[in-house]
Amino acid sequence: MSAPQFLVPVLPDGDVFVLDGPEGHHAATVQRLRVGERLVLCDGSGGTAAATVVGAGKGSLELSLGERSYEPAPDPRLVVVQGIAKGDRGELAVQAMTEVGVDAIVPWAAVRSVARWTSDKPRQRWADTAREAAKQARRSWVPPVAAPVSTKDIPAGALVLHEEAALALSAVPLPSTGDIVVVVGPEGGIAPEELALMADAQPVRLGPSVLRTSTAGPAALAVLSARLGRW
Amino acid sequence: MSAPQFLVPVLPDGDVFVLDGPEGHHAATVQRLRVGERLVLCDGSGGTAAATVVGAGKGSLELSLGERSYEPAPDPRLVVVQGIAKGDRGELAVQAMTEVGVDAIVPWAAVRSVARWTSDKPRQRWADTAREAAKQARRSWVPPVAAPVSTKDIPAGALVLHEEAALALSAVPLPSTGDIVVVVGPEGGIAPEELALMADAQPVRLGPSVLRTSTAGPAALAVLSARLGRW
Numbered sequence: 001m002s003a004p005q006f007l008v009p010v011l012p013d014g015d016v017f018v019l020d021g022p023e024g025h026h027a028a029t030v031q032r033l034r035v036g037e038r039l040v041l042c043d044g045s046g047g048t049a050a051a052t053v054v055g056a057g058k059g060s061l062e063l064s065l066g067e068r069s070y071e072p073a074p075d076p077r078l079v080v081v082q083g084i085a086k087g088d089r090g091e092l093a094v095q096a097m098t099e100v101g102v103d104a105i106v107p108w109a110a111v112r113s114v115a116r117w118t119s120d121k122p123r124q125r126w127a128d129t130a131r132e133a134a135k136q137a138r139r140s141w142v143p144p145v146a147a148p149v150s151t152k153d154i155p156a157g158a159l160v161l162h163e164e165a166a167l168a169l170s171a172v173p174l175p176s177t178g179d180i181v182v183v184v185g186p187e188g189g190i191a192p193e194e195l196a197l198m199a200d201a202q203p204v205r206l207g208p209s210v211l212r213t214s215t216a217g218p219a220a221l222a223v224l225s226a227r228l229g230r231w
Numbered sequence: 232m233s234a235p236q237f238l239v240p241v242l243p244d245g246d247v248f249v250l251d252g253p254e255g256h257h258a259a260t261v262q263r264l265r266v267g268e269r270l271v272l273c274d275g276s277g278g279t280a281a282a283t284v285v286g287a288g289k290g291s292l293e294l295s296l297g298e299r300s301y302e303p304a305p306d307p308r309l310v311v312v313q314g315i316a317k318g319d320r321g322e323l324a325v326q327a328m329t330e331v332g333v334d335a336i337v338p339w340a341a342v343r344s345v346a347r348w349t350s351d352k353p354r355q356r357w358a359d360t361a362r363e364a365a366k367q368a369r370r371s372w373v374p375p376v377a378a379p380v381s382t383k384d385i386p387a388g389a390l391v392l393h394e395e396a397a398l399a400l401s402a403v404p405l406p407s408t409g410d411i412v413v414v415v416g417p418e419g420g421i422a423p424e425e426l427a428l429m430a431d432a433q434p435v436r437l438g439p440s441v442l443r444t445s446t447a448g449p450a451a452l453a454v455l456s457a458r459l460g461r462w
Contacts, residue, residue, distance in 0.1 A: 002394070002441060013285045092323070101438060137440035162410060163233070170457040207332060207462040209368035215327045215449060222453035223462065226401040229439040231454065 002036045003050075004031060006089055007142070009227055011068065013045045015068045018176045019051075020060035028061050039063070044134065044142035046071045071140045077103040077179045078224055080217050083186030084113040089214045090122075091129045093184070096218040098133035098143055101225050105130060107148040111218050112188030127211055156199035158183045162190060165203035172204050180224065234269045234281075235257045235262060236366045240374070244280045251291035270294070275304040275365065275373035288362050302371045308334040308410045309455055314387055314417030316343040320445045321353075322360045324415070327362035327449040329374055336361060338379040343419030348379055387430035388434065389414045392447050393421060393457050396434035401454055403435050411455065415448045 006023045017028055025034050025072045033053050040064070047070050055062030080102050082093055094105060107123060109116070117123065126168070127145040134142040158181040159172060176182060183190070183198070195201055206220055226231045237254045250258055250272070258264050264284050272280045272294070286293030311333050313324055325336060338354060340347070348354065351366050358376040365373040389412040390403060405411060414421070414429070427430055437451055456462045 054265050076453055096327075096443075099440055099442050099446045101440060123285055137442065157340075168462055170462050205462075209330055209332060211330050211368065211369050212327075215330045218327075218446060219331050219449060219453040222450040223457045225438055226454045226457065229397055229403050231436075 002031070004042050004139050005040045005138050007044050007131065007135060008041050009043070009048050011041060011043045012065065014043045014117050015065055016054070017041070017051070017063045017065055018060055018202065019063055024060040028056055029183050032059060035230045040138070041065070042135075042140050044131070044140075046073060046113045046140050060096045062166055074103050074141065076175055077226070078221055079106065079179050080213065080221070081106045081108045081158065081183045082150070082217060083108050083110040083184055083190070084115050084117060084148065084188050085213045085214060086114045089187065089212070090126065093214040093217050094129045094145070095133045096214065097221055098130045098139070099137040100218045101230060102143050102217070102221055102222040103141065104143050106146045108154070108183070109148050109150055110186045111191040111194055112190075113184045113186040123147065130202050150199045151194045153200075154183060154198050155179065155181050157181070158198060158201055160190065160195060160198065161185070161206050161220060162195070162203040163205065163210055165205040167202070167203040168205050169206050169220055170227070174224070174227060179220060182217070182220050182224070184213055184220070187213050233369050234271050234409055235264070236271045236273050236364060236369050238275050238362065239272050240274070242272060242274050242280050243296065245408070246331070248272070248294045248296055249291055250294055253394060255291040258376060259287055259290055263360045265290060272296070274370050275362070277371050279371050280323060286445060301389075303373065305311070305334050306408055307406055307459070310335045310337065310410050310412045312337045312339045312340040312380070312389065312412060312414045314339050314415055314421070314444060315329070315346050315379065315450060316417050316444045317345045320404070320418065321357065324445040324448050325357045325360045327445065328363045328452055329370070330368040331452040332350060332450045333374050333448070333452055334372065335375050335377065337377045339385070339414070340379050340381055341417045342422040342425055343395075344417040345419075354378060373394055382425045382428045385414060385429050385432075386410065386412050387411070389429060389432055390423065390435045391426060391429065391432045392416070392437050393426070393434040394436065394441055394455070396436040398433070398435050398453055400435040400437050401458070403433065405455070413448070413455070415444055415450050418444050420456070
């Protein structure tokens, strides 16, 4: 297994660093990393530093830092506009999409979204889920979770997953740069009047079956990642 | 949304049918289907019959049957050997894989599988999950869940998802008939000695990130479905 990854706001300069706070607690107390073990520090924006534990305290680790590397920002970006789902389905979607390689997530208050977000807390929960999933998946970019949008704010030309679409996602032409925006409906699907409100929306099909909202985004990202040569 | 689907052991002959038992209860009491509404009866083995509700009783529905259709057995078959995972991760994997189009699921008692199956109950739970997911996804074939296997029973030539593999799943040659077997490790991954025990195993990579066991199978199936022209 590859070395575990921990997030820091900014990659430290110099050869030594003390990892403390919640990430230090997680590394020292939960994952119980010991002297000599290797880990990766990541700034969540493409930057990583290899590190080796040289001292273990109570809730913190002393690290010797090695090679830095930087992964450029992805282009094209894979952006998913995700219909707000009830229960834990939204978080399951965010978790799996982050593993599979989403570059940005935009929550969407759709007509058929049963749950209504009345504070920033649910968005923050999605952002925390994306952060944890990016760490687990060893991704060097943590996908941001935007403030929720309404239907008219969905970018023009978005690929809208729809079971009755004539065109398959596996066959639709893809741009080689910029944003590829995929729209995933909430559990009850996308309402016809919503589709009409989206400028230049391009309905696309993802197989013959009806997919749950927590399955559709990750499956679409897998197909797109393979098509773009990322996988 | 497409009409809801209900499973029957055998598709009825004739023009009328009473749907009772657990499926009738679900249709009449939980989903509250009413006279005039449409549904689909499915035998889980490719056969379906369109139906219209002509009478609603307590826990049962009287149906008028319409057009029958039959979807041939898929070929090639997509078979996933799924490492047994702890908690609900196994069921989440089975659910999403069934939506995305797996044709058969084989539980695998891997070295790093924390959970041990000591009765048929967990297999039955996976089979129930596959059955429910196939209904929800409107699939006419319910993927069977086999008895658990050990490493030496994994079919020769299987594609083994492995983060260090040189070959990408999106590039590996695929047979046009027979079984395409994909092996997904449990949460701790596949042990080196297990890989050595699998005859002619073909390690393949699925992207640059580390995927959870409940994400890897669905993502692999999405890539394969697109490559096979199913999607």
